Amino acid sequence: MELILRALLCNYFLAGIVSTYTLTDEKNLRTSLLTGYDKELRPGTDRTFPLSVQAAFFLFSINEFDLNTGKLSLTGLFKISWIDERLSWNPVMYNQTNATSFKQNKVWIPNFININPYEDIKGLGSDLISVRVSSTGHCDWFAIQGLEVICDADVTKFPFDSQYCTMKFFIWGYLPHEIDVQFNSSEAFLTLYQENGIWDITDSTSHTQLNFYGYEEIVIGLQLKRRTSYYIVFLMLPKIALTSLLGFVFLLPPESGERVGLSTTVLLSIVLYLTLIQDMLPESSEPSVSLIGYMLVSYVVSGAISVICVIFSLRFQSSCQKPVPGFIMSFVKFCRKREKSLNTVEIFDSKSLEMDENEDSVTWTEVGRLFDKTCFVISLIQLALTSTIFFSLAIS
Incomplete structure (x- = not known):
């Protein structure tokens, strides 16, 4: 020491x-x-x-x-x-x-x-x-x-x-x-x-x-x-949730009168998101345009198509005196038989017999409902497919 x-x-x-x-x-x-x-x-x-x-x-x-x-x-x-x-x-x-x-x-x-x-x-x-x-x-x-x-x-x-x-x-x-x-x-x-x-x-x-x-x-x-946490929480998830509303528009009853208004509002909201993201990104397209830009454009196009489909659906389900075309009638009958084949239990009563007697008749209201179901499924598939492709390309 x-x-x-x-x-x-x-x-x-x-x-x-x-x-x-x-x-x-x-x-x-x-x-x-x-x-x-x-x-x-x-x-x-x-x-x-x-x-x-x-x-x-x-x-x-x-x-x-x-x-x-x-x-x-x-x-x-x-x-x-x-x-x-x-x-x-x-x-x-x-x-x-x-x-x-x-x-x-x-x-x-x-x-x-x-x-x-x-x-x-x-x-x-x-x-x-x-x-x-x-x-x-x-x-x-x-x-x-x-x-x-x-x-x-x-x-x-x-x-x-x-x-x-x-x-x-x-x-x-x-x-x-x-x-x-x-x-x-x-x-x-x-x-x-x-x-x-x-x-x-x-x-x-x-x-x-x-x-x-x-x-x-x-x-x-x-x-x-x-x-990426901020962009996922405040940009990606709200945008996907908002776009999913396009499909659920077809589940609204036609009598509610809200179909066109809701679909148009969702379309304008998607356009607003596209404008916000454009402000974040450079205007130059070199070396390539952002994938999220293509994604939003596809959402805008699908939103516009949804509005058009809603108008056609309301047109179908309104009082229409014209007969249902043969190819549409054939498709509706095919879907009707397909739906019956999926049912494991059938109830035989007077009502079912009446339905069997009238199974050859197809109304425009039934066409409109089938059209709504088809648009709903296609809309969700398009959303899931577009989102999956974007995330797989962006994260890779």
């Missing part, structure tokens, strides 16, 4: 001795380093070797992703390190001054230029950011930045879509053999990331690549996956 206390005391006093430099010492150091310093010249005594630049990207937050305009707005930090031998010194000559800081406009920095900006082309950092320099000439530049880049969205599987967005940078004014950029990690660091309410980050990448002209690009890639 005594040895541990002695070691701690020795470290404490040594730290006090090492850190005894004053403001005057650091001022003299800065004056000496910047005298004759040309920030337009890149570091490196031997120009036959490229300057090694180490980089890492830390993502803080995703601020906005507008699918209509393709604008991705986020906040992140670049940690960039390099060796500038012109900024090295002997700490003994400056009372053990081991490190100092310079505004980034005072010393040379690798000028990262964003080459896929949403609006103006900007470089990293600002005059408020400093470069930390150690006595060995090691420079650390922590460039925090709000970035706005272009990301073309593929909304084919909306709201189950995933997007891959990239931020591309280029060190302007230097050839590939003059500066060599290397990332400390093949992925972006998410230790400081604040979760976004709409998008999840499933993967990330940070690397360099040569473009078509042979120049090196610095690329930060983010794989984004949409959070």
Whole structure:
């Protein structure tokens, strides 16, 4: 225990001795380093070797992703390190001054230029950011930045879509053999990331690549996956439940007089949903139109057909003096026999005998009821089939 206390005391006093430099010492150091310093010249005594630049990207937050305009707005930090031998010194000559800081406009920095900006082309950092320099000439530049880049969205599987967005940078004014950029990690660091309410980050990448002209690009890639819970609860389920009402319209008694009104109201509600989703999606059809758009259009078409079928059904069941056509009569008789064959118990009484005697007669009211049953079944099958196809294609 005594040895541990002695070691701690020795470290404490040594730290006090090492850190005894004053403001005057650091001022003299800065004056000496910047005298004759040309920030337009890149570091490196031997120009036959490229300057090694180490980089890492830390993502803080995703601020906005507008699918209509393709604008991705986020906040992140670049940690960039390099060796500038012109900024090295002997700490003994400056009372053990081991490190100092310079505004980034005072010393040379690798000028990262964003080459896929949403609006103006900007470089990293600002005059408020400093470069930390150690006595060995090691420079650390922590460039925090709000970035706005272009990301073309593929909304084919909306709201189950995933997007891959990239931020591309280029060190302007230097050839590939003059500066060599290397990332400390093949992925972006998410230790400081604040979760976004709409998008999840499933993967990330940070690397360099040569473009078509042979120049090196610095690329930060983010794989984004949409959070679907909100869209399922407040968009998909209400829309499917609303569309299912189209089939139940045919179960309303014709005497109620509400068939046309209900079917028209449901059709207008589906059109409203289509308008809301169109506002969320980009107008461009590249690479493909959203599947949910096709789904809603099919619902609109089925809604329009349902309104027409309701009108025909009411027409059938109204007082009509014209005889029932032969092909319709044959179909009704076939359905009548089919229904009888499914009954396992038959009651033989005077009423059933009368029905047997009149089984060859078919009225328009019976035609209308059979038409309603057929439309009801077809409507539910169409809804189930369309929804199943959409979910199978969107989730796959």
